[in-house]
Amino acid sequence: MTPGSSGLLDRHIAFLEALRGAGLPVSLAEDLDAIAALTALDWSERAVVRDAYAATLLKRQVQRPTFEALFDLYFPRLVGAGATPPDEEGSADESGGARDNAQALASFREDLVEALSDDDGQRLQRLAAEMVGRFGAMPGRGPGLSSWSAYTALQRVSPQQLVDRIVAALLAEGRTEEEAQRTSGRRIGAFTRRVEDDARRRIAEEKGPDHVANVALKPSIDRLDFTSARKTDLEEMRREIYPLARRLATRLTQEHHARRRGPLDFRRTVRASMSTGGVPLVTHHRPKRPHRTELVVLCDVSGSVANFAQFTLLLVFALQDQFQKVRAFTFIDHVHEVTHHFRPGADVADVMADLAASTSHAALWGRTNYGRALAKFEESHPDALGPKSSLLILGDARSNYSDLNADVLQRLADSTRHAWWLNPEARRHWGTGDSAAPTYGEIVPMVECRNLTQLGEFVHDLAI
Amino acid sequence: MTWFASPADAVERLTAVGYLADAATATTTFLAGALEKPMLVEGPAGVGKTELAKAVARATGAELVRLQCYEGLDEARALYEWNYKKQLLRIQASSGDQEWSATHDDIFTEEFLLTRPLLTAIRREEPTVLLIDEVDKTDVEVEGLLLEVLSDFQVTIPELGTVSAVRRPLVFLTSNATRELSEAVKRRCLYLHLDYPDAEREREIVSSQVPGLDDRVAEQLVATVGRLRELELKKAPSIAESVDWARTLIALEIRDLDDKAVNDTLGVVLKHASDHDRAIRELRLRR
Numbered sequence: 001m002t003p004g005s006s007g008l009l010d011r012h013i014a015f016l017e018a019l020r021g022a023g024l025p026v027s028l029a030e031d032l033d034a035i036a037a038l039t040a041l042d043w044s045e046r047a048v049v050r051d052a053y054a055a056t057l058l059k060r061q062v063q064r065p066t067f068e069a070l071f072d073l074y075f076p077r078l079v080g081a082g083a084t085p086p087d088e089e090g091s092a093d094e095s096g097g098a099r100d101n102a103q104a105l106a107s108f109r110e111d112l113v114e115a116l117s118d119d120d121g122q123r124l125q126r127l128a129a130e131m132v133g134r135f136g137a138m139p140g141r142g143p144g145l146s147s148w149s150a151y152t153a154l155q156r157v158s159p160q161q162l163v164d165r166i167v168a169a170l171l172a173e174g175r176t177e178e179e180a181q182r183t184s185g186r187r188i189g190a191f192t193r194r195v196e197d198d199a200r201r202r203i204a205e206e207k208g209p210d211h212v213a214n215v216a217l218k219p220s221i222d223r224l225d226f227t228s229a230r231k232t233d234l235e236e237m238r239r240e241i242y243p244l245a246r247r248l249a250t251r252l253t254q255e256h257h258a259r260r261r262g263p264l265d266f267r268r269t270v271r272a273s274m275s276t277g278g279v280p281l282v283t284h285h286r287p288k289r290p291h292r293t294e295l296v297v298l299c300d301v302s303g304s305v306a307n308f309a310q311f312t313l314l315l316v317f318a319l320q321d322q323f324q325k326v327r328a329f330t331f332i333d334h335v336h337e338v339t340h341h342f343r344p345g346a347d348v349a350d351v352m353a354d355l356a357a358s359t360s361h362a363a364l365w366g367r368t369n370y371g372r373a374l375a376k377f378e379e380s381h382p383d384a385l386g387p388k389s390s391l392l393i394l395g396d397a398r399s400n401y402s403d404l405n406a407d408v409l410q411r412l413a414d415s416t417r418h419a420w421w422l423n424p425e426a427r428r429h430w431g432t433g434d435s436a437a438p439t440y441g442e443i444v445p446m447v448e449c450r451n452l453t454q455l456g457e458f459v460h461d462l463a464i
Numbered sequence: 465m466t467w468f469a470s471p472a473d474a475v476e477r478l479t480a481v482g483y484l485a486d487a488a489t490a491t492t493t494f495l496a497g498a499l500e501k502p503m504l505v506e507g508p509a510g511v512g513k514t515e516l517a518k519a520v521a522r523a524t525g526a527e528l529v530r531l532q533c534y535e536g537l538d539e540a541r542a543l544y545e546w547n548y549k550k551q552l553l554r555i556q557a558s559s560g561d562q563e564w565s566a567t568h569d570d571i572f573t574e575e576f577l578l579t580r581p582l583l584t585a586i587r588r589e590e591p592t593v594l595l596i597d598e599v600d601k602t603d604v605e606v607e608g609l610l611l612e613v614l615s616d617f618q619v620t621i622p623e624l625g626t627v628s629a630v631r632r633p634l635v636f637l638t639s640n641a642t643r644e645l646s647e648a649v650k651r652r653c654l655y656l657h658l659d660y661p662d663a664e665r666e667r668e669i670v671s672s673q674v675p676g677l678d679d680r681v682a683e684q685l686v687a688t689v690g691r692l693r694e695l696e697l698k699k700a701p702s703i704a705e706s707v708d709w710a711r712t713l714i715a716l717e718i719r720d721l722d723d724k725a726v727n728d729t730l731g732v733v734l735k736h737a738s739d740h741d742r743a744i745r746e747l748r749l750r751r
Contacts, residue, residue: 029651033499037654040498041471041491048471051491059650061506061641061657175691176748183694242698243641250642254535254603277552347738349696 015074018213019057022066023223030057046075062220069197073209076201078129104134105157113162116187117169128194131157136199147206150199159188189232222452226308226424234307240452241311242348245318248460252322262288292324293463294388296416298377300395301330301359302368308424309394310355311452315459316392317342317351322463327384331373335380336361368398370436371405378408385412390462391419393444397430397437404436409443421446422458467497467524467634483512483519484669492656493520502614502635504599504650507658509640510702516658517595517636526591526634531581533602539609543619545578546571572623582613585633592633599649600639607649614652660702663690669703674710684721685710688747692733695746701733708732723748 012035019026033056041048050071058067108131115123136153163184170180204212221236229237268284297316299309313328320326320342327339341354377384385391391412413419421444423430423437430437430446437446449455468474474490485493493516496503505513521528531542539545551571558567579587585594596610613619617629637653639645661669667686671677685706693700701709709732718725727744734740 025647027651033501033654036499037495040495047487048491051488052495054488055492055495055654055656058655058657059647060644064657176746179691179694179746186694239696247642247644250600254643257535276548277556279552281548347696347742348698349742350738 011074014210018070021213022070024063026057062222066220070213072197072201073204073212109157112159113165116166116191119187124191124194128198131195132198132202148199148202150196153195154192159191225450229307237452238348241314242318244452244456245315248456249319249322251460252463262286293390294325295323295392296384296389297328297392299330300368301362302332305396305424310352312394312455314348315455319459319463329377330362332363333367333369333372334362334364335373335377367400369402370397370399371403374405374408378412385415387417389416391416393421396423396425397440398434399436401434404439406439406443409440413444419444422449424450426450468494470494477523478519481519481522482672483515484665486665489656492654496654497634500632502637502653503656504637504653505656505658506639506641508702510704511658511660512703513638513658514597517593521593524591526593528593528595529581529585530595530597533596533598535601537602537606541580542582542606542609543580544583544621547576547578551576583619586617586619586627586629589630594633594635596637599637600641600643600645607646611648660693666703666706670706670710673707674714676714677710678719681713681721688721688726691747692743695742697739698736705733
């Protein structure tokens with residue numbers, strides 16, 4: 001089989017380039033593996049080709065969504081609108097929008113409710129394609145502008161308004177109220193993604209996949225910024241917290257063990273040498289006493305950084321046993337202790353709800369004021385910090401131009417063993433507008449922490 | 465020897481030995497055999513990673529050699545070890561009446577070599593499936609050891625020379641992803657992520673694993689497990705738990721999985737106290 005003759009090789013290489021561009025480490029060796037795998041298979045089905053690529057090119061499951069999106073771009077599921085020829089579509093749009101009128105919209109929404117209630121994957125896929133084709137077309141735009149828009153289609157059909165009807169359908173199946181709410185929300189989110197995928201596919205057809213791959217792909221969940229995450233992303237992130245904590249805990253235990261070898265245990269060594277005729281082939285050592293950090297977390301929970309603060313708190317508490325003691329305080333312009341919400345083994349979603357409910361205690365006027373919060377913390381919790389504890393402050397250091405109380409922070413930092421500041425903003429934004437990052441950054445080392453990967457790395461280094 | 469003729473052949477033969485593989489699993493397994501590359505299987509606990517390797521061994525009539533990884537696993541327990549005690553005995557027994565050089569040659573021979581799973585798998589002449597289980601539990605140094613074995617299927621023993629595989633074993637590595645494996649190991653492997661199956665396939669698996677289970681109960685069970693997986697739990701129930709649950713229902717002679725039955729047997733599927741509370745609250749099991 002010589003892929004070169006049919007332009008397949010070009011497409012293959014372009015696909016690999018796009019994967020590399022999206023941050024997947026695809027080496028030449030994997031490239032060759034993929035070719036070898038494809039020659040060993042017959043190409044009767046698209047899914048087989050996709051599985052072969054996935055087996056040889058992918059190395060981590062978090063890369064899977066990126067891979068899927070790019071595969072759909074370079075090896076599209078169908079061309080144009082599928083069964084209906086593309087030219088007919090154009091004419092229909094010009095002839096007064098026969099395919100996009102109130103009646104069509106109503107019947108389409110009926111179909112959609114039905115498909116969403118049954119969670120019928122194939123039908124939803126078809127509906128997504130139909131939806132972009134009918135309601136997302138933007139004909140007559142100048143060259144260089146996309147003629148398909150997922151946004152337009154979603155605005156027109158607005159699947160969000162169908163929630164109630166899907167919930168009703170699910171309740172009829174015997175689901176409980178909350179469950180139905182959550183399930184319908186998830187299904188609509190998934191459908192929205194399908195629509196976006198389809199719009200991308202159509203745009204890629206017109207302008208070439210390279211263009212779309214460069215501009216329209218979201219980063220994978222562990223590299224997504226906390227501040228730019230959507231609601232569905234946040235849910236997905238929250239599901240990632242517990243596995244991440246487990247991974248970190250394993251890594252930490254292993255690293256602690258590697259450095260655990262203490263002084264020689266003479267008695268055990270001699271005893272063990274008995275079985276080798278008195279020759280001590282293996283030495284035994286006493287374990288070292290592990291050192292554990294006492295941690296005090298002070299976090300800004302005002303709207304702009306609330307997500308970030310919650311994730312960090314959850315991660316720290318999921319790793320509770322790696323620290324000797326953890327205390328947590330939240331603030332906006334007033335300080336409130338939240339340690340008691342983190343019972344060992346507590347349910348993540350419950351803790352999140354409790355935290356959200358307690359936010360009101362952290363505010364008097366509701367405008368972020370770092371200076372006041374720091375002063376209050378020093379005043380009301382003088383026992384929290386000691387020479388053995390580490391202080392961790394979370395926030396974007398945007399203090400609404402109020403008094404910064406830098407000397408208070410200096411005193412707090414001096415009274416602890418270590419102090420860090422985690423900032424969820426990109427480093428280039430520090431010091432712009434009302435950001436007091438440079439001022440505070442001079443007193444405590446400030447670390448950029450925008451996504452789960454950076455957060456995981458930081459917490460790992462902290463616990464060592 | 466070719467392991468499988470095609471992905472479809474893989475599905476068929478795995479089904480025959482009681483492992484219902486989906487398309488991606490079958491394709492990747494076929495490729496692992498066709499390209500003679502190791503296969504890295506990742507996924508949550510209890511979705512049938514280890515079972516896949518066992519099923520492949522059963523389906524192809526190959527012998528399964530298993531290396532269970534754990535923290536602190538070293539060369540001596542993964543690859544080979546000299547039998548020090550026997551060597552010492554040999555030296556003490558022959559002291560005086562034999563030259564040192566002769567003794568030296570004598571104690572580094574096959575007789576004193578203890579082969580461990582990796583070396584065993586490489587030296588076998590019959591078809592072999594090598595299962596390196598929970599590879600993420602090992603230390604980073606063991607990965608370095610695996611590199612030589614996985615890419616060239618050979619092992620270098622300083623005293624004996626290099627041992628190459630007569631017949632390449634089919635290698636499966638399983639991992640729960642508690643630790644990132646090094647890029648070097650991953651590059652040498654085909655990658656497969658096993659996840660919870662869809663309702664249809666899960667029902668087939670449960671029915672095939674637990675004969676005598678009523679179709680209606682099987683359907684209820686799979687639906688309930690599906691609902692549990694949608695909740696935000698610490699550990700979502702996996703296939704192994706569904707099968708356990710089905711066995712429990714048979715043992716308790718429960719013919720209808722109603723709320724009370726679910727409530728009574730929930731401990732089989734959910735292993736965290738907080739998960740229990742959440743499930744009971746969200747599914748309204750106690751009214």
